[in-house]
Amino acid sequence: MTSPAPESGRSTATVLLTIALIGSLSFASYSFWRADTALAAQKAVIEKNQESLEALLGEITRMRIEQSAVGKGPAALLEKLKVFAPLTADARTTEPDFQNAKKELQAIVRAFESCGKDVAWAPVTDRLEQVDPKTDFNEIKYLLEIAIRLDGPSGKQITKEVLQGHRLPFPRLRWWAADLLLSHDKPLAANLLRQILMTESSRGFDINRAGSGAVIPDPAAFSTTGFNNYVQRYIRSEDSKLEDTLLMLITRVEHDSITIQDSIKELAKRKCQRALPTIKRVYDDPPHSQQNPLFFQICARAVDEIAGKAEMAWYEEKLKTAPTDIVAKTLTAIIEKHKNK
Numbered sequence: 644m645t646s647p648a649p650e651s652g653r654s655t656a657t658v659l660l661t662i663a664l665i666g667s668l669s670f671a672s673y674s675f676w677r678a679d680t681a682l683a684a685q686k687a688v689i690e691k692n693q694e695s696l697e698a699l700l701g702e703i704t705r706m707r708i709e710q711s712a713v714g715k716g717p718a719a720l721l722e723k724l725k726v727f728a729p730l731t732a733d734a735r736t737t738e739p740d741f742q743n744a745k746k747e748l749q750a751i752v753r754a755f756e757s758c759g760k761d762v763a764w765a766p767v768t769d770r771l772e773q774v775d776p777k778t779d780f781n782e783i784k785y786l787l788e789i790a791i792r793l794d795g796p797s798g799k800q801i802t803k804e805v806l807q808g809h810r811l812p813f814p815r816l817r818w819w820a821a822d823l824l825l826s827h828d829k830p831l832a833a834n835l836l837r838q839i840l841m842t843e844s845s846r847g848f849d850i851n852r853a854g855s856g857a858v859i860p861d862p863a864a865f866s867t868t869g870f871n872n873y874v875q876r877y878i879r880s881e882d883s884k885l886e887d888t889l890l891m892l893i894t895r896v897e898h899d900s901i902t903i904q905d906s907i908k909e910l911a912k913r914k915c916q917r918a919l920p921t922i923k924r925v926y927d928d929p930p931h932s933q934q935n936p937l938f939f940q941i942c943a944r945a946v947d948e949i950a951g952k953a954e955m956a957w958y959e960e961k962l963k964t965a966p967t968d969i970v971a972k973t974l975t976a977i978i979e980k981h982k983n984k
Contacts, residue, residue, distance in 0.1 A: 717766035720755055723747065724748070725782060727748050727751070728779075728781040729781055731745060732780070755792070755793065760793045760794050771783070771787075776813035784823075787820065787823055795827070799827060803820075803835060806832075806836075807839075808861055808864030808865070813864065814865070817864055821873070829880055832880050833881070833882035836873055836876055837882055843865070843870070844870060844895070845866060845868065845902065846897050847862075848865070871901045871905045874889075874905045886913060890917060893907060893921055900930040904938055907922055908945065910922070914948065915949065916950075918949065922942055922945050926946075934966050936966070936969045936970050939967075939973075944977070958974050958981075962974040962975060
């Protein structure tokens with residue numbers, strides 16, 4: 644009797660091992676799928692429970708606030724909002740009272756959400772028609788947040804109009820509207836802030852840059868000081884056109900030095916090679932011919948951050964004509980740093 648060939652035995656073993664391996668992989672894949680499905684279902688349950696708890700908490704908070712107010716519903720909440728909002732801006736408010744006011748304001752926002760759009764939208768928007776952007780600034784901040792939470796699209800539209808300077812005109816309120824949109828709709832905030840940077844400056848609105856059909860902001864909305872606040876918020880928007888927009892900013896003569904230096908710092912942080920010639924140019928010809936040592940230092944450090952040792956000749960050249968000892972020390976430090984490498 645002849646024994647089976649060794650090759651045949653090995654072939655059978657290979658087939659069996661392959662089948663076992665496929666079976667093991669299939670079982671493992673099935674197990675992972677079951678685990679993922681179970682985790683997804685568990686996550687959905689947790690989220691649903693969280694929503695229920697939030698709604699319950701909002702309802703309990705609303706009832707608690709109503710007990711200490713005259714009236715019920717949105718009217719009572721608006722009454723409390725008018726009481727607590729100013730406390731967060733009053734320098735005389737003690738730290739414990741300040742923290743308590745913040746907690747109460749957060750509770751009021753939550754309570755408004757529990758009321759729902761059908762009940763709360765009209766009172767909130769009516770109040771927004773009555774407020775003064777200068778005297779009721781802190782109350783408006785929360786009213787805008789509440790409006791977005793009650794009705795996202797409509798609330799964002801109101802906040803958009805504030806940011807554009809068409810509604811409740813006040814520079815600080817425009818900056819707050821930008822913050823609010825950054826937290827609720829970053830792409831929308833990016834688009835609006837880019838538009839502001841391209842058409843406005845600390846000098847006001849430039850109709851020639853806006854094009855036909857542009858709606859001019861209310862003059863009370865212009866930021867004659869602090870225009871760089873738009874730059875800071877625009878940077879946070881992470882806009883895909885950020886570098887192009889900032890490059891445009893630093894070439895325009897109407898912009899103030901702080902706006903330009905904030906733009907330069909961000910371009911340097913991003914190591915934007917395209918910005919290098921312009922930064923060197925504005926060092927030689929600063930905005931409004933201001934001889935501000937800080938501005939020269941920012942430009943010199945930006946060139947170093949972008950180009951490093953490759954611009955040694957430029958550092959040495961500018962050291963010869965440094966306008967102040969402070970600028971000279973900055974340039975010397977950059978040169979010594981690269982010489983020691």
